[in-house]
Amino acid sequence: MIYFILLVLAGCDALFMFLYMHPAFGGNPSKAEKEAYQGLANFRNGKFINPTATKISMSPSDFFSMIKESLSRAKETNPADPIPVSKIDWSFINSKEDSFTWFGHSAFLLSMDNKKILIDPMLGPVASPVSFVGSKRYSHDLLPLIDSMPPIDAVFLTHDHYDHLDYPSIRRLKNKVEHFFVPNGVGVHLIRWGVPKEKISELNWWDETKYKGLTVALTPSQHFSGRGPFNRDTTLWGGWVILGQQTRLYTSGDGGYGDHFKEIGKKYGPFDLTLIEGGQYDRRWESVHMIPEQAVQANQDVLGKTMMLMHWGAFTLAYHSWTDPIERAIQAAEKEGVQLIAPKIGDTVRLNGELPMPHIPWWKERK
Template sequence: MLGITIGIVIGVFVLAYFLFVNLHPAFGADPSASDKVRFAKSPQYRDDVFRNIGGVENKMGFGDMFKSGVKYFQKQEGTVPESVPVQTLDSLEMTQYQGAGRMVWFGHSTFLWQIGGKNILLDPMFGTTPAPHPALGSKRFNTQLPLEIERLPKIDLVVFSHDHYDHLDYDSVLALKDKVERFVVPLGVGLHLYEWGVPKAQVEEMDWGEETQYENVFMACTPAQHFSGRKISNWGSTLWASWVLEVEGTKLFFSGDSGYGPHFKQIGETYGPFDMALMECGQYNELWKEIHMMPEQTVQAAIDVGAKEMMPIHWGAFKLAFHTWDDPVLRASKRSEELQMPMIVPKIGQWFTFGRTADYQENWWE
């Protein structure tokens, strides 16, 4: 009788999972047979999945993943701050702005770059939880954004680095899609956007090494060392990337998510030097060091790409690992001083300009 009961419980769980991932729109789309034929032209695509350079992959076993999953939902001291300072943005001023290039951080990896008359959004994740359902993830540290997504100005360009929930957010795409001129994404990520109602004509998918020009914005899709997937059954089904952007002589490197590797130096040799590097620094652990950098590696990666200054990103918004919430900035700050790599850490919602490192040295996280 006990065996029958356990079997029923397992059956119900499997059925619930199957219905959830197949009916909830946040999971996006899976590649079709024709999509896989298209992907097969990419050197990164082998055996029906995208792979890292040299076949690097996360070495976590199932046991480690299970233990980490259990630990994630347990309370760890210091992983969530009591509060995070957020500056409010003026939507009218933002809409009318025609000045020199400037940028603002919304927390984690989300940025708005106003430059050359363009509004460029990087990994626009404005949701409260980086998960397909609020019960499956941690809440955003700050309860209020610098500006509600509905009050953003017209967006010329949205760039996504990969399809994980803390970067590609279903509700954010729905709220943005009617005010965006163009989406530029790694191979396969467009499938999610099409599923959510974004017209194909507004989406450009790119492979590593490809370049494109959108009016006065130059973009190059460059390697990252990570993975993809929005459910267990489609890991590696879309490509992940870092990005090079240049607007009227100002060059930006956006790392996306990545473990440390030789690709950073190669990107620097091809496209550097950069006026600014937005470098992943957060949600790390020795168990998954192949796919997320430690803070000391973040600083070295900025040096590798030839950045004149850097900003640590992928922290300050969500608990996705077990380190204290401010550990990324503390360790990166120490290492940047040791290596003499200029680093800025503006507040969430604070406009900043490149080349003025000394203006953004307030240790607000203290």
């Protein structure tokens, strides 16, 4: 029995050292940083909190139902074949015209006022701290695209989950990015990965700043954070408002539906384009992820003129069909009279008044 106990203790020690030493897990806010957050309305007892109380149901019955669904719906939750990525139009991206390019899930390359901006640039092959565990990308590895990108003026991160903040992507990007904008606390991960502190701006909800003529603000979302078992909610999460001379853009980040969307619309709307999360939903975590119909409503709340659904098309993190988010969103948008676009992964979309573009159901070819 004593040998078994020693083996368990040794295993626990090895796990702790792995979590502590592996750089992909990022850093942790210091005691001084946590003390600085104490006066914030959205920080309590060492943790950031949501505008409305949230709950993720993980009872024993929920756990076993997840296993059952993952097995019974395995063929639906992933495309039958790898998703092709459109040939990137670098010449247009490098032009002065406002545009965006989608890399799947929540990763975008924007051109606004001739500034090149990345949002949640998760371009790695797996949404996990290690390559051998986690949801694998539907398409081929996109990390090599970073080498072809122009110099990046700014990266905007919405939170520190692995499907949004990717260690391999940041390591490959960091030397071609001028500045990083992140929610409170997220900077510790970047600093551990070699990004100089002076290149990072941390914001709280409703903080607003100027950057190279752009107005940027961090807005609330109803979600959570953490890259390991011991740092849940020690960093903040949110969405971003980015306002240029020609284009007003809002990206929601991850989060459940709530009254904060109307507040965002009242303060910063209308928006020419909204990037709204509406994939990876489940009844067990309905308060921290929207279903597609709620995403369409959120677009209306923030006064979006044209909407794009995001958080789908790259990874399987829930148990619905991988095409369910976009098909439900299109149906809801048509019912509500919302202009919704659905470009292919890798397509560059002009933001010059030509929106919306017609639906081309490319995902039906991959079922």
